[in-house]
Each structure stands twice: as C-alpha cells, then as structure tokens.
Amino acid sequence: MADLVSDVMVASLMIGGALMSLAAAVGLLRFPDLMARMHAATKPQVLGLLFFLLAIAVQQRSWQVLPVLLVAWIFQILTVPVSAHMVGRAGYRTKHLRKDLLSIDELDEVVERAATKRRESDPAGQ
Amino acid sequence: MTRQRIPFITELPLIIWLVIVWGALWQDFSLGNLIFGALIAFAVANLFYLPPVELSGRFNPLYAAGFAGRFLYKLVVASFEVFWLSLRYGPRLKNAVVAVKLRSPSDLLVTATGHAISLIPGSLVVEVDRSTSTLYLHCLNVSTPAEADRVRRDVRRTEEWLIRVMGTREDLAILRTEERFEKERAAGT
Numbered sequence: 219m220a221d222l223v224s225d226v227m228v229a230s231l232m233i234g235g236a237l238m239s240l241a242a243a244v245g246l247l248r249f250p251d252l253m254a255r256m257h258a259a260t261k262p263q264v265l266g267l268l269f270f271l272l273a274i275a276v277q278q279r280s281w282q283v284l285p286v287l288l289v290a291w292i293f294q295i296l297t298v299p300v301s302a303h304m305v306g307r308a309g310y311r312t313k314h315l316r317k318d319l320l321s322i323d324e325l326d327e328v329v330e331r332a333a334t335k336r337r338e339s340d341p342a343g344q
Numbered sequence: 345m346t347r348q349r350i351p352f353i354t355e356l357p358l359i360i361w362l363v364i365v366w367g368a369l370w371q372d373f374s375l376g377n378l379i380f381g382a383l384i385a386f387a388v389a390n391l392f393y394l395p396p397v398e399l400s401g402r403f404n405p406l407y408a409a410g411f412a413g414r415f416l417y418k419l420v421v422a423s424f425e426v427f428w429l430s431l432r433y434g435p436r437l438k439n440a441v442v443a444v445k446l447r448s449p450s451d452l453l454v455t456a457t458g459h460a461i462s463l464i465p466g467s468l469v470v471e472v473d474r475s476t477s478t479l480y481l482h483c484l485n486v487s488t489p490a491e492a493d494r495v496r497r498d499v500r501r502t503e504e505w506l507i508r509v510m511g512t513r514e515d516l517a518i519l520r521t522e523e524r525f526e527k528e529r530a531a532g533t
Binding site: 237261285298319324326 | 367368371372373419422424430431435436440441458459463464469470492
C-alpha cells in the first residue's frame with residue numbers, strides 16, 4: 219500500500235516536471251521575440267527541476283540524498299536569474315527586441331536622456 | 345598587488361556554506377569529513393579571492409520561512425500562468441519594460457530582490473541602476489499603466505519581505521515610517 223502511494227506520488231511529480239518542460243518548449247515556439255522567449259526558456263525549468271528532485275527524494279526514501287538534491291536546486295536558483303539577466307541585457311542593448319510589442323518602455327526614456335546629455339557635453343561626438 | 349584582509353567573521357558564512365556543500369556532495373556528514381571540508385573551504389576562500397559580501401548582521405528565520413512559502417506559491421502559480429499565456433496569446437502577447445524603484449541602497453538586498461522576482465516567471469531583470477537602486481524589468485502580458493503599477497507593487501512587496509528577513513536596521517526604519525504613513529492616510533479618509 220505504501221509502495222503504491224509513493225509510486226503514484228513519484229509518477230505525478232514526474233508528469234508535473236515534464237509538463238514544465240513542455241511549457242518551455244511551447245513558449246520558445248510561440249513567443250514573438252527574444253525577451254519573451256527568455257521567460258519561457260528559463261523560468262518553468264526551476265519548478266520542473268523541483269518536481270523531478272522531489273520525485274527522486276520520494277523514490278529513494280533516504281535522508282542522505284536530501285542535502286545533495288537541495289544543493290542542486292539552490293545552485294539552479296542562483297544561476298538561472300544571472301544567465302537570464304545577461305542574455306536579456308545583451309538583447310536589449312543590441313536591440314534584439316521588437317519595440318512594437320512593448321506597451322511601456324521606461325528604460326528607453328533613461329537611455330535617451332543619457333544619450334542627449336552626452337551629445338550636449340560633447341557636441342563633436344569624440 | 346596588495347589586497348585587503350577580510351576579517352574571519354565576515355568569511356564565516358561563506359565557509360559554513362562551502363562545508364555544507366562538501367558534506368552534501370559526499371553524502372557524508374561525519375565529523376572527520378566536515379573538518380576536512382572546512383580546511384578545504386578555508387583554503388579555497390583564501391586562494392580564490394572574492395570581494396566580501398556585506399551582510400546586514402540580522403536574520404529573521406520566521407520571516408524567512410514565510411518568504412520561502414510565498415516564493416514557492418508564486419513560483420507554481422506563475423509557471424502555469426506563463427504556460428497558459430503561451431498557449432492562449434503566443435505571438436500576440438503585449439509586454440512592457442517597467443522601472444521599479446526599490447527602498448534599500450544595499451547591494452545584497454537589490455540582488456536578492458532581483459533574483460527572487462527573476463525566478464518567478466513573467467518578469468526578468470533587464471538593467472539595474474545601482475546608484476538609485478532601480479530595477480528595470482521586462483514583464484510578460486502588461487499592456488496598461490495600471491498593470492505596470494501592479495507589477496511595481498508586487499516587486500516592492502517582495503522587497504519588503506526580504507527587508508524583514510535580512511535587511512539592515514536603516515531599511516527596517518524606512519519600512520516602519522512607510523507603514524505609519526499608510527495607517528495615517530487610512531485613518532484620515
């Protein structure tokens with residue numbers, strides 16, 4: 219009985235994890251530009267990995283494996299935002315985004331202001 | 345090139361974390377293994393020099409647990425929301441780059457807030473202005489200023505939680521003053 223319960227738990231956790239991978243794939247295909255795709259490519263994986271690690275924890279049923287799973291997830295949540303930020307930042311700076319899809323762009327005003335200031339203080343453009 | 349000596353007490357959290365990672369990777373938390381891990385951690389921290397992280401000196405485990413719960417809840421909800429958005433709207437999705445001004449000038453808190461909101465699907469940090477501690481976020485499915493305001497409130501609430509968990513006393517004081525203003529305004533109307 220206990221085996222059946224844990225098997226059902228493991229199975230549903232793995233389906234949940236797989237569903238998150240599917241979400242990432244659908245997002246990558248359907249979202250229109252780099253920035254929106256970054257959301258789909260990086261974020262659902264955090265939850266998907268958590269589901270899979272939980273599945274391993276339930277399956278193994280030993281306390282010794284828990285810390286290593288926890289460390290794996292912590293490293294994931296430490297590194298995912300950094301890579302997403304670096305790609306997003308580079309994408310914005312190299313204009314790999316579709317401005318027509320942005321309803322509000324508050325960074326654009328700041329960039330414009332900084333550019334005008336630089337032109338005024340250095341009219342020759344040196 | 346000379347470098348500044350870091351006092352041992354500032355290094356301690358890093359070394360403790362490295363020892364935990366060491367124990368977890370070996371799947372062995374016996375005393376001998378931990379001591380050996382501590383020696384290696386100390387050597388690594390001193391050989392591969394990094395600028396010290398300035399911690400605030402306070403940590404509230406109760407709020408930390410609350411924050412973790414809120415974080416997990418938001419993670420699950422937002423993951424399915426992004427899934428739904430990709431199915432429902434896909435290429436016709438309207439996004440926005442929203443500026444959010446944070447309260448705290450501390451690097452650690454700005455980084456932690458940026459991390460937390462980046463992990464919750466639907467928002468991504470594009471740029472950080474360190475001098476004014478402003479985050480510029482790319483947000484999915486934001487098409488009106490009212491929705492941008494909702495994002496702003498949400499991010500500032502995340503920061504509020506993090507300040508309660510590990511902010512400096514100055515940040516906490518800012519929060520308290522803010523709360524008092526809110527209360528007075530609520531009482532006034």
